[in-house]
Amino acid sequence: MKRKNSRIKKVICIISTILTITLAVLSTIICFSIKWMFDTWSNLTMDELVYHLTAPLEGTNEGMIKEYLNVCIVPAILVLIFIVILFITYRKQKRYFIIMGIGLILSLFAAVFVVHNAWDELDAGNYVKAQGTYSTFIDDYYVDPIDIEIKFPEKKRNLIYIFLESMEITYADKKNGGAFEENVIPELTRIAQQNEDFSGEDNKLNGGYAMPGSTWTMGAMFSQTSGIPLNISIDANSMDTQETFFPNIITLGDILGQSGYNQTLMIGSDATFGGRRLYFTDHGNYSIEDYNYAVESGMIPEDYKVWWGYEDRKLFGFAKEQLLQLAEQDAPFNLTLLTVDTHFEDGYPCEMCSDTFGENQYANVMACSSSQVNGFLEWVQQQEFYENTTIVLVGDHPTMDKDFCDNIGSDYMRKVYTVYINPAIEKEGNTERIYTTFDDFPTTLAALGIEFEGDRLGLGTNLFSNKQTLVERFGIETVRKELNKKSKRMEELAELDESKEELLIREGEISLPTADVQADAYNFESGTFQVAVSDILNVQNNVEAVMLAVWTNEDQSDLQWIQMERKEEGDYFASINVPNFNYKVGEYYVDAYLVDGEGEQYAIGSIVVFVN
Numbered sequence: 001m002k003r004k005n006s007r008i009k010k011v012i013c014i015i016s017t018i019l020t021i022t023l024a025v026l027s028t029i030i031c032f033s034i035k036w037m038f039d040t041w042s043n044l045t046m047d048e049l050v051y052h053l054t055a056p057l058e059g060t061n062e063g064m065i066k067e068y069l070n071v072c073i074v075p076a077i078l079v080l081i082f083i084v085i086l087f088i089t090y091r092k093q094k095r096y097f098i099i100m101g102i103g104l105i106l107s108l109f110a111a112v113f114v115v116h117n118a119w120d121e122l123d124a125g126n127y128v129k130a131q132g133t134y135s136t137f138i139d140d141y142y143v144d145p146i147d148i149e150i151k152f153p154e155k156k157r158n159l160i161y162i163f164l165e166s167m168e169i170t171y172a173d174k175k176n177g178g179a180f181e182e183n184v185i186p187e188l189t190r191i192a193q194q195n196e197d198f199s200g201e202d203n204k205l206n207g208g209y210a211m212p213g214s215t216w217t218m219g220a221m222f223s224q225t226s227g228i229p230l231n232i233s234i235d236a237n238s239m240d241t242q243e244t245f246f247p248n249i250i251t252l253g254d255i256l257g258q259s260g261y262n263q264t265l266m267i268g269s270d271a272t273f274g275g276r277r278l279y280f281t282d283h284g285n286y287s288i289e290d291y292n293y294a295v296e297s298g299m300i301p302e303d304y305k306v307w308w309g310y311e312d313r314k315l316f317g318f319a320k321e322q323l324l325q326l327a328e329q330d331a332p333f334n335l336t337l338l339t340v341d342t343h344f345e346d347g348y349p350c351e352m353c354s355d356t357f358g359e360n361q362y363a364n365v366m367a368c369s370s371s372q373v374n375g376f377l378e379w380v381q382q383q384e385f386y387e388n389t390t391i392v393l394v395g396d397h398p399t400m401d402k403d404f405c406d407n408i409g410s411d412y413m414r415k416v417y418t419v420y421i422n423p424a425i426e427k428e429g430n431t432e433r434i435y436t437t438f439d440d441f442p443t444t445l446a447a448l449g450i451e452f453e454g455d456r457l458g459l460g461t462n463l464f465s466n467k468q469t470l471v472e473r474f475g476i477e478t479v480r481k482e483l484n485k486k487s488k489r490m491e492e493l494a495e496l497d498e499s500k501e502e503l504l505i506r507e508g509e510i511s512l513p514t515a516d517v518q519a520d521a522y523n524f525e526s527g528t529f530q531v532a533v534s535d536i537l538n539v540q541n542n543v544e545a546v547m548l549a550v551w552t553n554e555d556q557s558d559l560q561w562i563q564m565e566r567k568e569e570g571d572y573f574a575s576i577n578v579p580n581f582n583y584k585v586g587e588y589y590v591d592a593y594l595v596d597g598e599g600e601q602y603a604i605g606s607i608v609v610f611v612n
Helices: 002-040 046-054 062-089 096-121 124-131 137-141 186-194 217-226 236-241 252-258 273-282 291-296 312-327 361-381 384-388 437-447 470-474 476-483 488-494 501-506
Strands: 158-164 262-267 287-289 333-338 389-395 416-421 514-519 528-537 543-551 560-563 572-577 586-596 601-611
Touching (some): 158 361, 186 361, 186 416, 217 437, 252 437, 262 273, 273 287, 287 291, 312 333, 361 389, 470 476, 528 586, 543 572
Parallel strands (some): 262 287
Antiparallel strands (some): 389 416, 514 528
């Protein structure tokens, strides 16, 4: 009996130890992750958080991933090591279970306390409640461009639309409408004051509010060109799983494209990130010239990559070349740019940046961006095509930098930098407008001299008109509250296919087939090496065949396909003949593919074999 009790006690001890260690490590990851989250994204909201947590890693700044690993995973590993050492040290002492109990209680308390504070900080309760509530606000006030007659001027104007990453009017000094003691963006301040930012008679800068569904880059680009928020029933980043990106909406790109505009999106990062490539090709058939395009076309060296791709200094240089080419064509053009140097955290200081603000790197980068935009604008204004060209400079969203705006009072309303240069229309009246980035959609069309009945499109209002914007009519908080809810009209416009296999895979509803791929060492006598595929899982239909793709050259110019033979127990094997590759010495790359009963092909594993 004593021996039996001893075994039970030992089993309980082992289980309790594993539970304590696991809970302590998970608690550490949760606590540090939440702290990192709030440190990384300033003024974080729930819709931003949901987007960032579910955003695909493709195209992401690698520095951010490394920072997360250093800040969150490294401490968890150190805690793991510490607890293991502690348990080993006291494993045969009576205080072992006391230490274990303290560890369990502290881990649970820390995790619950941090999660509870984050829940309150993000107002997650109301967000979750809103997600299950439908509002008719968008249904009632959305103006579908398909129902509106749109009339272009006899001579169509060119458009240069520049999304300025994280640019706010906040960065100007207080006397000019900003919140800083010293103006960080003097050139952009002057540009706004000399052109139209809808500030009325006041010389202080005015900008647009970024509403729910428009507070990250893809949401902002979508909102400013469609007049609606990127609030949908699936995660916003999952739009790339769809065949189309909101097939039932008419956007700025659609309207200009259908009228013969030559449209180009030029960015220094990967356009795939966030669904930008899909959106701009679906709506306006833009030519996409991103970081990958620059590498493939020889604009930059193959191994060149800084920050998110290439810096703004190069972007503006490439844009000048592109504009000269576009200006030679008969068709009007729309060149859309997205800057990136001012992305959080702390931005990217290129060789043009000075240290005007000392060790405040983000301020130096903002000032550098202000100077670069001004230089680009001055160049454009010297070109012959400028007379018939309207320029829109708009921040995409307020910055998410963790500390740049820490000293700003809670009563200051942060707004996105906005200015219209050389518009084809003058503003009716001279009053200050209260507006959101949704209003940029119809306002940009009006700035091109395009007329449309009612001066409203999407949820936006033409700011050059005297029509009220929705926030002037209902107030910021009312509109924000309604936009956080679901909308039947938005679901109709998005026309999402929530049964798409790729979407279900991303959401964890179904799993892709996988397998264990192994290879024996190269046999010099036979001139072969054996590859085996076993433990095939998650196959929805029968396995029709298992194939191997084998190559040695980096460009796969010597790729060969080999069908594997099936063993009785369901495993597969194949011999790879090295003579078929001219006895090449080095690495042999092997990818395994499964073909199911419906002819669908899935990658199920890979391996590299060295032949010497």
